[in-house]
Amino acid sequence: MLPAGSKGDVPYNVRPFQVESVAPPTQLTEIPSGFLNSTEPIDLEIGCGVGWHPIRYATENSDRRLIAIEHTREKFEKFHSRYLRHPNLTNLLPIHADAVRWITHALKPGCLSRCFLLYPNPEPKAVNRRWLRMPFMHKLLETLARDGELILATNEQTYFDEAKEWAENYWNLEILEARSFSDSTKPLGIPRTHFEKKYLERGEICHDLRLRKKNHA
Numbered sequence: 001m002l003p004a005g006s007k008g009d010v011p012y013n014v015r016p017f018q019v020e021s022v023a024p025p026t027q028l029t030e031i032p033s034g035f036l037n038s039t040e041p042i043d044l045e046i047g048c049g050v051g052w053h054p055i056r057y058a059t060e061n062s063d064r065r066l067i068a069i070e071h072t073r074e075k076f077e078k079f080h081s082r083y084l085r086h087p088n089l090t091n092l093l094p095i096h097a098d099a100v101r102w103i104t105h106a107l108k109p110g111c112l113s114r115c116f117l118l119y120p121n122p123e124p125k126a127v128n129r130r131w132l133r134m135p136f137m138h139k140l141l142e143t144l145a146r147d148g149e150l151i152l153a154t155n156e157q158t159y160f161d162e163a164k165e166w167a168e169n170y171w172n173l174e175i176l177e178a179r180s181f182s183d184s185t186k187p188l189g190i191p192r193t194h195f196e197k198k199y200l201e202r203g204e205i206c207h208d209l210r211l212r213k214k215n216h217a
């Protein structure tokens with residue numbers, strides 16, 4: 001990891017991650033045997049809401065595996081009933097848990113190829129709870145394989161700008177792509193999620209970033 005530094009007015013500093021401060025999830029969802037030991041790439045989606053993206057992604061990427069985590073019960077239940085209507089999706093693992101707790105205790109370093117953070121809560125009043133400013137980010141990047149990708153989407157311009165800045169200047173991630181789009185300029189395949197659809201229909205601009213882990217220690 002790069003040493004904490006500063007650029008302009010932004011102090012880049014994130015406390016070290018302390019595994020002992022993260023309690024294990026109340027119930028560790030059973031992981032089907034072999035799911036994590038596959039030769040196929042394993043991807044992760046944090047905060048997948050009602051599950052549009054995981055169902056579609058797993059359907060379109062039958063040669064990959066996806067773990068999709070959602071902690072709000074009502075949303076998870078909608079996702080889960082959608083999942084049950086797709087019994088062929090053996091490459092998708094829905095998890096009802098807090099992602100920080102589950103990932104910390106269930107995933108090994110370097111096991112993930114991609115991680116999706118699609119429309120996370122922007123935390124306007126609690127900057128330290130934004131994903132790229134949390135100590136947990138050290139852990140999340142540790143679970144990504146070298147050259148692994150982190151895909152983040154948001155409808156908040158300031159959140160997007162901040163994530164880009166922290167990704168490059170603090171986390172030493174390579175920016176592979178940074179896009180902004182509206183309902184009339186959206187790339188093929190969008191909307192991907194329930195929130196993305198809602199924001200675009202309201203006339204908002206959405207943004208996404210595709211980041212690559214270079215050599216995060």
Ligand SMILES: C[S@@+](CC[C@H](N)C(=O)[O-])C[C@H]1O[C@@H](n2cnc3c(N)ncnc32)[C@H](O)[C@@H]1O
Pocket residue numbers: 046047048049050069070071072075097098099100118119120121193194195196
């Ligand atoms: C704004 S919603 C976006 C949902 C979905 N990605 C979409 O775009 O439609 C953010 C979601 O992240 C979930 N979430 C936030 N923090 C989480 C955590 N620590 N673990 C699991 N889910 C989390 C929330 O419950 C919520 O469903």
